[in-house]
Amino acid sequence: MSGTQDDLYDDHILDHFESPYHKGHLPQPTCSHSDRNPICGDQITVELLVDEHDVVKEAFFDGKGCAISQASASILCEAIEGKTLQELRDFQAQNMLDLLKVRLTASRQKCGLLGFKVLKTMLYTLDEQREPASSG
C-alpha cells in the first residue's frame, strides 16, 4: 500500500507537471470550458479545436494547481487528440484514472479528475447548444 503511494509522484506525473503537453491557449478554439475545485481552488481550462468530422485536432489546457491536477490535464490533452467527440462522450472517469497509471486516494481523485470534469461539462454544453440547431 505504501509502495503504491510512494509512486504517486513518479516520473510520468512529474514530467507532465514540469513539461506539460499543450499548456496554453488555442487562437480560435471550437469550444472551451473552465472550472475550479471549490475546496482547494485548483483551476483548469480546456480548449478544443474540432474539425468538420467531429475529430479533435488539437487540445490545450491552462490552469493553476497541484501537480496531480495539472499533470492529469496534460495527460488528458495528449490522449484525446485524434479522438472523435463520440469517443470522448464514451470516455469515463476510470479511463482517465487508468491513464494516470498511479493510484489516487479519494481526496486526490478530485485533483486527478478536474480536467476530465471540465472536458465532460464542455461536451455536455456543446451538445446542448447543437441540439436546437440540429432540430431546427
Next chain:
Amino acid sequence: MTTISSDFDVESVRRDFPILHQRLLGDVPLVYLDTAATAHKPRSVVAKVVECFEQYNSNVHRGIHQLGDRMTTELELAREKVQHFIGAGSSDEIVFTSGTTMSLNMVAHGWARKFLKPGDEILLNSMEHHANLVPWQLAAAATGASLKYIPLTDDGRLDLTTLDQLLTPRTKLLAVTAMSNVLGTINPVAELAERAHAVGALICVDAAQSVPHLTTNVRSPQIDFLAFSGHKLYGPTGIGVLYARRQLLEAMDPFLAGGHMIREVFLDSSTWADPPAKFEAGTCPFIEAVGLGAAIDYVQHIGLSQISHYEHLLSVRAHEQLAQVPGVKIHGPSVEHKGAILSFTVDGVHPHDLSDLLDRRGVAIRAGHHCTMPLHELLNLTATARASLAFYNTMEEVDALAEAVRAARQVFRLK
C-alpha cells in the same frame, strides 16, 4: 541550560491523548499539526462523554426522573464552566450552539436582521474566515446595510491607521477574529472594542482560534458577542458557544424556533423563553456540552498561561526551522504577533502536493484556502499549507515538519 521540558511536561500531557500514539502507513509515527482544524480530545473528555451515555443519558429540562435530573444538572454545570472560563457575568449569557458558524449566524439573523437599516455599516476585514464574512453579506443584503473593510498591512495585521475614518456613527457592528485561522495574527480586540463602543457600535468576536490558546475575558474589554467551538477546544464536535450580553440576548430575535425556546404557544402566536433557552430550540447537544465542560476542566488543569507560553516556544522553533528550508515563505506577521499557526508556501511545490508528501512521513498539515478565499486573493495565492500547533506537540515534531518539507522538495527535483 534550562530546557522546555523542565517548565512543561509535554510527555506527561501526551499520555492524556491516546490518538497521538499511533503509527501510520509505512510505520511512521503520527505528527499531528492540524489542531486549528480540530483538536484532539484528552481521555478525561472521552471518559466524561462515555459516562453520560452509559450512566445518565436522558433528555434535559424535561424528565421528572432521576436520570433527567442528573443530565440536566451536568448540562447546567457545563454552562457555568463556560461562563467562568470566558469571564461572563452570568451563565444565562451562555448559549449552546452547534459551533462557531451557528453562533455567528445567530447574531446575523437574530440581531443584525432585526436592527440594521439602510445606511448602517458593518465593519469587517479580509482576513476573516468565511463564517465571519458570509453571514454579514447575507444580513447586509437583507437589511440594506453595507459592508466596510479594515485594510490589512503587508504582513497580515489589521491596518488601524484609517480606523477613525472607517468607524463612524453609521457603524453598527465591528466583526473580527481574535486570532486568524490562517496567518495566526492576534488582533487587538481590546482596542477595537473600545473604539467601536466609542462610536456606538457593537463588537462581535470570532474566538474559535483564540479561546483554546489565549485567556479570554468578555468583560475586560467588554465584548458584545463572542463565538467559539467545542471541538477546537479539545472537546466534542457539534457543540459551540455564543456569548452575548444579557440585554442583547433579550433584544435579539430567536434564530431557530420550536420546542424549549417558547414561553407560551397559541395557535397564531408565541412568546419566547428567557435566554439562553430562547436560543436553544429543540434538543440541544447536551452530552457534547458536558464533554465541552470536561475539556474546559482539562485546559484549566494544565493552565492556559502555561499552554500559551509553551505553544509560543513551539511556534518560535517552527518558524526558525522552516525559515531555513530553501524556497519556503511563511505568510503573516512575525512570530510575536501571532498564535502557533504557520501558513506557508514552498516554491515549486503546490500546497496539496506538499500535504500529500508530508502525510507519507506521518506529518498531518492542512492545505487549501482554509475558508478564507478573500485573504488568499489578497496574498495572490490559490492555496497555502498550514501547520497549527498545540501544547501536545513536541519540539521533535516541529523538526520533523521542516525535515519533511525538505524531503518533499527533493521529490519535486528541487535543489
